[in-house]
Amino acid sequence: MSEPAAAADESAWPLLPSERTWGAARLTLTLATTAAATWCYLIGESVGSYLGFIQGSMALTAGCFIGMLLVLLAAGPACVRFGIDSVAATKPQFGTRGWVVPAVLQAVSIIGWNSLLIIFFAKSAVQLAVALKLLAPGTGGGALVPLLTLFACAVIFTALRRGATGVSLVSNILFVHVFVGLWMLYLIVSHRWPELVAARPALQAQQPLWNYTTGVELGIGTTLSWWPYIGAMIRMAPNGRTIVLPVMLGMCLPVPLLSLIGLAGVLVLKTSDPSQWLRTVGGPTYAVVSLAFVTAANFGTTTAGIYASAVGLRNFQAMQRRSWTTLLLFTIMPVACVGIFIPELFFAKFGNFLALIGVAFAPLCGIQIMDYFVLRRRRLDVRAMYTQGPGHPYAFWGGVNPAALAALAAGCATYVLLLNPISYRSSSWYPHLTASLPAAASAALVYFLAGSLVMRAGRGGYRQAEHERQNAT
Amino acid sequence: MRRPIRASRVNDEHQALPAELEARIAALESAASPTDFDAWGWIWMVLFGIVLPAALIALGW
Numbered sequence: 379m380s381e382p383a384a385a386a387d388e389s390a391w392p393l394l395p396s397e398r399t400w401g402a403a404r405l406t407l408t409l410a411t412t413a414a415a416t417w418c419y420l421i422g423e424s425v426g427s428y429l430g431f432i433q434g435s436m437a438l439t440a441g442c443f444i445g446m447l448l449v450l451l452a453a454g455p456a457c458v459r460f461g462i463d464s465v466a467a468t469k470p471q472f473g474t475r476g477w478v479v480p481a482v483l484q485a486v487s488i489i490g491w492n493s494l495l496i497i498f499f500a501k502s503a504v505q506l507a508v509a510l511k512l513l514a515p516g517t518g519g520g521a522l523v524p525l526l527t528l529f530a531c532a533v534i535f536t537a538l539r540r541g542a543t544g545v546s547l548v549s550n551i552l553f554v555h556v557f558v559g560l561w562m563l564y565l566i567v568s569h570r571w572p573e574l575v576a577a578r579p580a581l582q583a584q585q586p587l588w589n590y591t592t593g594v595e596l597g598i599g600t601t602l603s604w605w606p607y608i609g610a611m612i613r614m615a616p617n618g619r620t621i622v623l624p625v626m627l628g629m630c631l632p633v634p635l636l637s638l639i640g641l642a643g644v645l646v647l648k649t650s651d652p653s654q655w656l657r658t659v660g661g662p663t664y665a666v667v668s669l670a671f672v673t674a675a676n677f678g679t680t681t682a683g684i685y686a687s688a689v690g691l692r693n694f695q696a697m698q699r700r701s702w703t704t705l706l707l708f709t710i711m712p713v714a715c716v717g718i719f720i721p722e723l724f725f726a727k728f729g730n731f732l733a734l735i736g737v738a739f740a741p742l743c744g745i746q747i748m749d750y751f752v753l754r755r756r757r758l759d760v761r762a763m764y765t766q767g768p769g770h771p772y773a774f775w776g777g778v779n780p781a782a783l784a785a786l787a788a789g790c791a792t793y794v795l796l797l798n799p800i801s802y803r804s805s806s807w808y809p810h811l812t813a814s815l816p817a818a819a820s821a822a823l824v825y826f827l828a829g830s831l832v833m834r835a836g837r838g839g840y841r842q843a844e845h846e847r848q849n850a851t
Numbered sequence: 852m853r854r855p856i857r858a859s860r861v862n863d864e865h866q867a868l869p870a871e872l873e874a875r876i877a878a879l880e881s882a883a884s885p886t887d888f889d890a891w892g893w894i895w896m897v898l899f900g901i902v903l904p905a906a907l908i909a910l911g912w
Binding site for chain 1: 868869871872875876878879880885886887888891895899900901903904905907908910912
């Protein structure tokens with residue numbers, strides 16, 4: 379890759395067509411490696427608490443594809459047209475200062491998840507070393523987890539010094555783990571099929587529709603949380619045609635498929651962790667393969683996450699002049715600190731916070747879809763995304779669009795009223811509607827109503843977009 | 852004392868874009884308007900994002 383292109387994929391500035399060289403195969407590979415991680419078992423375990431294997435796999439897969447469609451329609455158009463990341467794509471909706479809100483959501487979500495995954499990575503590596511007899515049996519994480527966290531962060535840092543090429547390189551090496559995951563799924567399904575079909579979920583509610591809807595909701599929520607990641611990856615592809623199948627088959631499909639490992643595990647063997655049940659099914663060799671899979675999977679996802687987060691941070695003016703190395707350090711340091719100093723505390727307490735943060739992505743998608751397809755009728759001003767000050771199209775009021783903030787708040791409130799993401803207490807409407815879809819719809823509706831007022835006030839660049847459209851026709 | 856401060860702030864806000872960014876935006880603006888999804892993209896999205904989930908939900912239920 380030439381020098382200017384290498385610098386471009388380390389910035390949040392638009393990429394030129396000549397720099398967007400990832401074809402469908404390369405994008406699929408990178409997205410699949412990004413999507414496949416330990417969280418798949420956790421998702422499968424959650425679904426397996428409410429649904430059996432057949433129903434759970436159907437509901438989860440359906441939900442994943444619905445969520446992925448929302449994310450693709452929300453972030454996809456701006457990212458793929460102008461070669462920008464997910465955060466930059468929110469400037470037409472939130473304003474030239476208001477984009478900080480989605481940027482913070484992205485940073486907290488990615489850094490939080492990456493911290494969890496890197497701790498998983500370190501714990502799996504310790505178990506792997508024990509299984510390979512490199513460490514004595516019974517060796518706990520102790521000092522090893524922080525050391526391995528530091529090691530993983532150093533390797534990720536080194537790989538990402540090459541920007542998006544580093545992410546692609548790591549994906550090329552680690553992609554094989556997706557097939558190892560599918561092999562594990564085949565093992566449990568082929569060995570335990572009768573038990574699997576007969577198994578009853580532990581936390582099944584009395585209302586079958588509630589269980590089924592929860593399976594769909596878990597799928598939707600899972601792929602909605604790809605919003606922070608997707609822009610940094612698809613902007614490397616040259617056009618919209620190149621991204622749709624890689625996103626649907628590379629980023630979406632592996633999640634429900636690999637989640638079935640956790641779903642099957644929790645239903646039959648009461649544990650979603652394949653490194654535990656593979657030992658039962660196939661002995662220590664299988665356990666070693668499984669641990670290697672978990673280790674590799676989390677490493678690939680964390681690499682992509684750190685990259686997406688670093689590009690997102692680049693949108694902040696204070697970060698624009700920093701070197702890529704400094705920016706990477708800014709992004710990796712919180713992850714490293716969590717893994718070194720408070721791994722157990724973070725592991726135990728931060729999951730709920732991440733669940734709360736995840737609530738915001740459905741409304742965010744609703745806002746972006748409504749703005750791009752309905753209010754702006756697919757007209758975006760790339761210059762306006764990077765110019766600040768009163769009078770500029772996306773300046774709104776002081777750089778903030780109150781319509782987007784009101785819509786985001788309305789969407790989050792709708793979600794929480796329908797389903798508490800932590801306690802899973804729900805309203806009577808939830809089994810018929812899910813929580814994410816009404817949250818996205820209510821945010822879109824509020825954005826449409828408030829956005830119409832913004833248009834009347836002559837803010838937001840809607841009139842310029844309308845004039846352009848009329849001139850074009 | 853307020854006016855000069857405010858004026859300088861406005862000047863800061865209107866500062867020119869970095870040359871590299873300006874060149875990128877100018878290149879994008881001068882090229883044919885980039886499109887989002889083509890017909891095939893929409894077909895795949897409808898198939899995978901609506902038809903397949905609807906079928907799975909109906910089958911699973």
